Amino acid sequence: MKKILLFLVFGMLVAGCVQQQAPPAASQSPTFAASVAELPSPAPPEIVANTPMPSASATPTVEAKKPDFAVNWSKDEGTRVADGSVPFAFKMKDGRIRLYYCGPGGILSAISQDSLTFNKEEGVRFNSNQGSTCDPSVVSLPDGRFRMYYKIAFGQGGPGSAVHKIYSAVSSDGLTFQDEGLRIDSEKTGDNGWASVPEAVLLEDGGVRIYYVSGDFEARGGTMSAVSADGLAFDKEAGARTEALVDPAVLHLSDGAFLLLGVSLPAPLGHEQELPQGIYALFSKDGLNFGEPEPVLQENGVYDPSIIQLDENTFRVYYGKDGGSPGNPNIVTKSITGKKQ
Numbered sequence: 001m002k003k004i005l006l007f008l009v010f011g012m013l014v015a016g017c018v019q020q021q022a023p024p025a026a027s028q029s030p031t032f033a034a035s036v037a038e039l040p041s042p043a044p045p046e047i048v049a050n051t052p053m054p055s056a057s058a059t060p061t062v063e064a065k066k067p068d069f070a071v072n073w074s075k076d077e078g079t080r081v082a083d084g085s086v087p088f089a090f091k092m093k094d095g096r097i098r099l100y101y102c103g104p105g106g107i108l109s110a111i112s113q114d115s116l117t118f119n120k121e122e123g124v125r126f127n128s129n130q131g132s133t134c135d136p137s138v139v140s141l142p143d144g145r146f147r148m149y150y151k152i153a154f155g156q157g158g159p160g161s162a163v164h165k166i167y168s169a170v171s172s173d174g175l176t177f178q179d180e181g182l183r184i185d186s187e188k189t190g191d192n193g194w195a196s197v198p199e200a201v202l203l204e205d206g207g208v209r210i211y212y213v214s215g216d217f218e219a220r221g222g223t224m225s226a227v228s229a230d231g232l233a234f235d236k237e238a239g240a241r242t243e244a245l246v247d248p249a250v251l252h253l254s255d256g257a258f259l260l261l262g263v264s265l266p267a268p269l270g271h272e273q274e275l276p277q278g279i280y281a282l283f284s285k286d287g288l289n290f291g292e293p294e295p296v297l298q299e300n301g302v303y304d305p306s307i308i309q310l311d312e313n314t315f316r317v318y319y320g321k322d323g324g325s326p327g328n329p330n331i332v333t334k335s336i337t338g339k340k341q
Contacts, residue, residue, distance in 0.1 A: 067255075067257060067283050070341040071281070071338040071339065071341065072338065072339050073296050073336050073338045074336065074338075074339075075297070076116060076334070076336060076337055078334075079332045079334055080099065080118050080318055080332075080334060081103075081118055081333035083103050083108075083332075084102050084103025084104075084108055084331070084332075085102060085303075085304065086101055086134055086135055086136075086304040087101040087304065087320065087333045088100045088101070088138060088306045089306045089316075090138045092174075096112060097111070097112045097118075097308065098174060099111075099306075099318060099333070100136040100138060101333055102133075102135070102136075105124045105127060106124045106127025106128075107125045107133060107136045107148075107150065108120070108121075108124060109121045109174075109175070115310065116335070121175065123175070126169050126177040128167070131153050131154045131155075133151075134153070135197045137149045137150070137199050137210075138200075139201070141231070142206070145171060146170070146171045146172075146174045147168055147169070147170050147180075147200075148168060148169045148170075148177055149183060149198040149210060150166070150168070150198065151164050151165065151195070151196045151197060151198060152164070152165055152167055159194040159215045162193075163186065163187065163193040163194070164193070164194050164196035165182060165184060165187075165195055166183045166184035166186075166212060167179065167180070167181060167182055168232070180232070184198075184210065184226055184234055186215065190216050191215045191216050191224070191236075194213070194214060194215025195212050195213075195214060196212060197213045197248065197304065198211070198212045199211040199212070199249055199250050201250050201252070201287075205229075206229070207227060207228055207230075207231070208227070208234075209225055209228075209237075209287065210227075210234060211223055211225045211250055211260070212225070212248070213246045213247065214240075218239065219240040219242075220243040221243070221244050222241070222243040222244050222245055222262070223241045223242040223245065223248045223260075224237070224239075224241060225237045225288070237288065241290060242262050242282060242293075244264070244274060245262025245264060245282075245293060246262060246263050246265060247261075247262060247263040247304045248260055248261065248262055249261040249262075249305045249306050251307045257283055257284065258286075258290075259281060259282075260282045260283075260284065261280065261296065261317065263279055263302065263303050263304070264277055264293075265303070266300075276295075277301075277302070278298035278299050279297045279305050279317065280293035280295055280296060281294050281295075281296050296336065296338070297317075297319070301321055301322035302319050302322075303319065303320045303322075305318065305319040306318045312340075313339060314337065314338070314340075316335055316337050316338075317336050317337075317338070318333055318335045319334060319335070319336070321334045
């Protein structure tokens, strides 16, 4: 990405966003109740460890997961980060949450003891001189290092105007990252120049799967995936993970299911709005076949969620929010908390 000015325009920060089309037809998902009432900050919850995802076949064959619980979502009071958005929440070994996000100068970070009050960390975590750098996603490596996947936007605008590709960088401390190079070249992978908003997840076999917004016509303006044995050389997997919904965030649940969040953006001019704008949840048994979307937060101007599980019954989702007026955007990071019912 070009060096980020003060958030440019909402569309550049959510530049993985593509045309809305019909949502995927799949198996039943749980019922979600989304509340618009803001809640006071709760006491610090127990932080659970990251759980790696099992690997799966490149060709989707498993029926979508049908979860046996519902989640009630309520917005958290206040703002998590005031100088940026496009967040990624990383759970550290000591229980703290590090929030990587896009802000002035590139990818920044803030740290929290309770997952609600964040203190900005000094400096820039990473920025590329090739183009606009954003959409961080971080995984832990077996040797104790950290790998960040991110996108670079070459040019401005959406698919057909700009080209988005996915890169990686590595760090020994989670703060200073060194570039490793290109991971997904969207001009050579059938993504038609658009591989954006990466979400990297660890597989049980030691590999990595990246979910990303694709310009591949098969995705119908949605999400596809690529898998790697070493986290560096990726092979695109067959089929779409979600159609129309963008900005994927994925969580592996204790029962073996996968929870994917996706965003419904405004439909292009002349197209029907298939789903109200907002964040939606989909479930899967294998991480490849996802069920029908159910609302987490139906609200205009929200994008790029990141999800963590605080305890057995509690989820927290961080997301970007465009709360400004035309010509004077105020792009921040907020959160919403979900309780199993």
